[in-house]
Amino acid sequence: MDGLSLVDSVGNDEAVIATNDDAASCKRCAVALGYWHDRYISYFVRSTDRKAPEINRGYFARAVAIKILVDKFIEVNNGNCQIVNIGAGFDTLYWRLIDEGKSVKGFVELDFPGVTSRKCLYIQRTKQLLQAVSDEDYDVKLNRHNLHGHTYKLAGVDLRNISEVEAKIKESDLEYSLPTLFLAECVLVYMTIHRSSQLLKWIAENFKSAFFINYEMVNLGDRFGDVMLSNLHLRGCDLAGAEACQSTETQRKRFLDAGWAGADSYDMLGIWARLPPEEIARVTQIELLDEQELLNQLFSHYAITTAWTDHRWSDVQL
């Protein structure tokens, strides 16, 4: 077994787990204001306070961009593919896909057991969530940290421990030969570069045809980045993997160094410019934005990086 060292700063884990509550609460607020449609997020977050308009727009840009990329991957594969959401938190992607009739062969969510146990509980007690993971020919198996449905699997695991990840993936009945989309939204940055590259290497070596969507920080080396880092530090959360978040180039490089065949990375300013204009026109009517400069700063400090082990997926772009 691959033990964790002090460098992995296990004491930081509670603060990292709490970032999921923040993300879910921000999504809940933006959805309630009408930025995008998600009829499931309120089952995971009962209530939330109102967030600043630039936070809502930031979450909107990320949600819509990732939706476009995920949908394209499923479409080019005609559904004959799998999705692994790493550090999934309370993400509701699986339920959206079911509602839209976009089925895939396997859907796996991984997170710390402290998060998956809460997700298991919410799914178990909410008919609308449970129905979508159930199948009349297959009994859902549930324990404290894991849920095993026919297509949907939720597993508690520390992503820094490759042998544990490997065991969970095996139990999830994924096929290494099928095209597989890996999604990570603000996850890798909480691991040391050594641990995240181990994970990326393992994926590239084992999945013949993998595509990765990574949303996380960039430009952490400038003044605004310093403020982001110290705000997180004050909340007890240190970004062990900040080194890969210096630029879109360091984001690309981390995949290429880990054996991926190709990668692209765009900051959210660039992504915003590629979003459907009618969607931008719609959401800019939702609430007044006084701080355009602050939104631009935020957008230039987050990026979406895509990477592939199979050149067929290099066309899955915004």
Ligand SMILES: C[S@@+](CC[C@H](N)C(=O)[O-])C[C@H]1O[C@@H](n2cnc3c(N)ncnc32)[C@H](O)[C@@H]1O
């Ligand atoms: C900022 S939250 C994002 C959650 C979700 N991806 C989203 O965008 O809503 C980061 C998530 O990564 C998970 N995470 C970070 N490091 C992890 C690790 N070593 N093992 C398992 N999960 C981890 C946290 O528990 C948390 O749920």
